[in-house]
Amino acid sequence: MRFAPLAAWIVLGIWAAPAVADEAHDWLERLAQAERAQSYQGTFIYERNGSFSTHAIWRRVEGEGSHERLLQLDGMPQEVVRVDDQISCVTGSLADQLSTGPLWPSRQLIAAQLQQSYELRLVGKSRVAGRAAVVLALLPRDQHRYGIELHVDMQSGLPLKSLLLSDKGQLLERFQFTRLNTSMPATKSLQGGAGCQPLRPAVTQIETDPVWQSDWLPPGFALHASTQRRSPASDEAVACLVYGDGLARFSVFLEPLRGAAAEDLRSQVGPTTAVSRRVQTEQGDVMVTVVGEIPMGTAERVALSMRALPAEEAP
Known part of the structure; x- marks a missing residue:
């Protein structure tokens, strides 16, 4: 099944073939569960204002605990390690850009909380990083927020691609996996490099x-x-x-x-x-x-x- 990008829906303000809303909500709930409980490792690209960067990511979830590492692969090495969503170490230039939460842009979506502000649709299928995905679109109901297009891995429920778009369909931000492995990362791969220093908050x-x-x-x-x-x-x-x-x-x-x-x-x-x-x-x-x-x-x-x-x- 082919689909039109969310940009087209925003510009035109119409939907080609509305899908059953319950199925879209089920996929959104599955995505939220996967982001909380799924271990994985892979590489992804980040695009903003026409500029691209490439990153490697490792995430391991065991019980209620999580361990994550993000490494920028372009230019000077930059990385951050988090344990249970708390920063363990970080390179200096990243220290002021980080907040609590998963390193991959998890949005922890709950369908029931979004219905007032967004229309949720299941708009088709796609293939990202060699993996089959379903495409969810969250269309804003007013001019005070952006639209989002999510490509959700059919096997794991993880988001393989996330597009943030303006009301005119302009691409504002893209996260997209180029490789994803849902096996448990090795302990060694979660350890920060020599340049990853313990974070000392500059403000209280x-x-x-x-x-x-x-x-x-x-x-x-x-x-x-x-x-x-x-x-x-x-x-x-x-x-x-x-x-x-x-x-x-x-x-x-x-x-x-x-x-x-x-x-x-x-x-x-x-x-x-x-x-x-x-x-x-x-x-x-x-x-x-x-x-x-x-x-x-x-x-x-x-x-x-x-x-x-x-x-x-x-x-």
């Missing part, structure tokens, strides 16, 4: 009750975490709020300026948008920065909607 992060809130959020997004960290530039306390809709995520950072000069900024690299806006509050100006995989207009609207909770409303 603690869980906190939120003292900021947004007067507007894209439909389907909810607050997932509220933390506070120290800015490495000014040693100022920075509040961080993380929002998600079950697929997309974005973070809001709020840093008091204390009279410091700061300019509004906006940028986008692939699917990642960053918007900084100076906001006036009763306690002084605050720089609000929104970073995440959401469209520019959505990020700007979130940034301008942030407000500090009055003392009587704060937890």
Whole structure:
């Protein structure tokens, strides 16, 4: 069975032959289970803004524990090792780019949580890295999020290819396996190289009750975490709020300026948008920065909607 890429569905806004929704949901649940429980090793390519890089990955799952290693194969060797989703070692240039979670871009999707914001379809079959796959498409119901196309391995349930696309069908980001082996990786292959050094966090992060809130959020997004960290530039306390809709995520950072000069900024690299806006509050100006995989207009609207909770409303 042939299929049209998700880009065509987004541009045209139609579906050629709707499949049974339950079957698509079953594949999505199987994918989520495989990402939690399946060991594997392989190589994949990452594409963003027309730039490609190649990576090797090893992941071993035993009981409730996991051990992962990611090694960039292009240019200077860069790698990171995680044990139970916590960074064990990393090369210096990667230290500021990592967050908790699997190294392969697991999205931990739950079909029931996505129905408000996405239309899930089973749109065909494909072949990736020599393996048969089914193709799932998650079509956004509004302009505040991107679409995603997932090619799911029929044998293991793992995602073989993941495409993130804009509302105009523009490819924003691609992860695609070129080789996948679902056998258990050897212990030696999970060990970091000589350049992989234990991570010493540059900032301290603690869980906190939120003292900021947004007067507007894209439909389907909810607050997932509220933390506070120290800015490495000014040693100022920075509040961080993380929002998600079950697929997309974005973070809001709020840093008091204390009279410091700061300019509004906006940028986008692939699917990642960053918007900084100076906001006036009763306690002084605050720089609000929104970073995440959401469209520019959505990020700007979130940034301008942030407000500090009055003392009587704060937890």
